[in-house]
Amino acid sequence: xxxxxxxxxxxxxxxxxxxxxxxxxxxxxxxxxxxxxxxxxxxxxxxxxxxxxxxxxxxxxxxxxxxxxxxxxxxxxxxxxxxxxxxxxxxxxxx
Numbered sequence: 001x002x003x004x005x006x007x008x009x010x011x012x013x014x015x016x017x018x019x020x021x022x023x024x025x026x027x028x029x030x031x032x033x034x035x036x037x038x039x040x041x042x043x044x045x046x047x048x049x050x051x052x053x054x055x056x057x058x059x060x061x062x063x064x065x066x067x068x069x070x071x072x073x074x075x076x077x078x079x080x081x082x083x084x085x086x087x088x089x090x091x092x093x094x095x
Contacts, residue, residue: 004078012082050095
């Protein structure tokens with residue numbers, strides 16, 4: 001699986017790392033697990049019902065409440081946001 005990281009994802013990641021909210025190792029481990037086996041139970045990949053983006057998925061960061069929002073299509077995953085669960089609910093509420 002190929003991963004493309006949008007600027008918003010990279011910005012969210014650097015902000016969380018700068019504030020010491022998340023560890024770089026946890027994020028990289030989750031990305032590695034997802035690349036190797038997207039169906040691994042540790043990343044809890046699941047589809048989000050969204051009218052605007054039919055291919056939106058949620059990927060969990062291992063052992064945290066943070067999620068990666070991604071668009072997955074044809075073996076290409078575009079990571080769009082890295083958010084906590086509260087923001088995740090707000091983003092996907094009116095989707």
